[in-house]
Every structure is written in structure tokens, then in C-alpha cells.
Amino acid sequence: MDANPGESPGLDPDPAPVVVDLSVSDMRARLPEALSIYVEAMNYPRGTEFHRAPLWTEHTQRPGWRAVGAVRPDPEHPDRTGPLVAIAYGYRGAPDQWWQQQVRHGMQATGWGRDQIEYILGNYFELTELHVHPSAQGHRLGERLLRRLLADRPERGVLLSTPEVSEEDNRAWRLYRRTGFRDVVRHFTFAGDRRPFAVLGRGLPL
Numbered sequence: 001m002d003a004n005p006g007e008s009p010g011l012d013p014d015p016a017p018v019v020v021d022l023s024v025s026d027m028r029a030r031l032p033e034a035l036s037i038y039v040e041a042m043n044y045p046r047g048t049e050f051h052r053a054p055l056w057t058e059h060t061q062r063p064g065w066r067a068v069g070a071v072r073p074d075p076e077h078p079d080r081t082g083p084l085v086a087i088a089y090g091y092r093g094a095p096d097q098w099w100q101q102q103v104r105h106g107m108q109a110t111g112w113g114r115d116q117i118e119y120i121l122g123n124y125f126e127l128t129e130l131h132v133h134p135s136a137q138g139h140r141l142g143e144r145l146l147r148r149l150l151a152d153r154p155e156r157g158v159l160l161s162t163p164e165v166s167e168e169d170n171r172a173w174r175l176y177r178r179t180g181f182r183d184v185v186r187h188f189t190f191a192g193d194r195r196p197f198a199v200l201g202r203g204l205p206l
Helices: 024-029 031-042 048-059 098-109 114-121 141-150 171-178
Strands: 018-022 066-073 081-092 124-132 157-163 182-189 196-203
Touching: 018 081, 018 141, 024 031, 024 066, 031 048, 031 081, 031 124, 066 141, 081 141, 098 114, 098 124, 098 157, 098 182, 124 141, 141 171, 157 171
Parallel strands: 124 157
Antiparallel strands: 018 066, 066 081, 081 124, 157 196, 182 196
């Protein structure tokens, strides 16, 4: 789970993006757009999207799945939505999910008690992806997505993982700290990825 809601100054902001809910059918129809945003925002090599597509599709079937996006309005056709410029989604965490199993190991290794682990992992929403295309950054669009996605969630809390950066000096970290996320596990290496990640969480509602 890589959440990167970059918020640097972007290109001409007009027309301003509109944040909308995305159904499963919307997500599947816009999957190429969403994955393109993911690749651009994370600066991944081209072709990464083809490997991620089956996983993102599978995620839409998980309990509690929800997605939001930001679209550019079409000024010539107000009844139509334009291109997708940001995407965020997640679902209810569960013991049979790989990500939870990894986080559980990380919490155990860093000294969390059994009761604490069961409390945190027993009822949470996993913020799986949050990405803003570089052309739409600079207007706290990441925060708008985050708040829309987490509004009225029934879970007790929300968890996410984000790459570690020196002194927490990037837009993702500033967003998460600004919205009250705290450390759960730091400098954790997920199986199959050499990069260190931080696992962050907070209670709900946001």
C-alpha cells in the first residue's frame, strides 16, 4: 500500500477538480487512468501499471471497499466528467489479508502487546492508495480525497503505509501529520520490497 498524495504547485488549476465517489464499475472503467496517476505520482517505471491492474481489480471485491476520485469538469459539456486527476481507495482490514499479516509481524517485532495489536487490527479501514497527478497538485486535493474517503466509515480507525523519507519531508508526510496520523511501526520492510516504510494510523472519525 503506497499512499502518495503530492501537493506541490501544479499547472493551471482551472477548471478546479471536483471530488466524486467512484462505484466499482466506475473504478473498473477508469482503471487505466487511475493506474497512470499512480505511476506518475510515485515516479514508477512505465509498465508498473500492468502488474498492478489485477490487484486493484481484486481489491474492489473486498468487504468495505470504497473509492473516491477527482475529475476535471468539462466546461463545454457541464453534464460530463472530464479526465481523472486523483484517486484514493481502501477497504476493511481482515486477518487473511497480506498487508495485515505483514503489519502484525512488524508490531510484534517492535514491542506492541498482544491486546494492543488485537485492538488496532481488529477493526480498521486500510487506506490502500492515495495519489494525485502532478498536474493537479498544489491545492490540498489529497486532503479533500482523504476526508471524503473516510467520511462516515464504521471502522474504529484507519491505517496506511507510506515510504520513509528523511525528516518526514514530503507532502504525503505533511498531510498525514496534519490530519492526526501517528506512528504504528517505523522503518519496516515489507516482504518483496527493499524500501523502508512507516505504518501510520489514527482513530475515526477523522
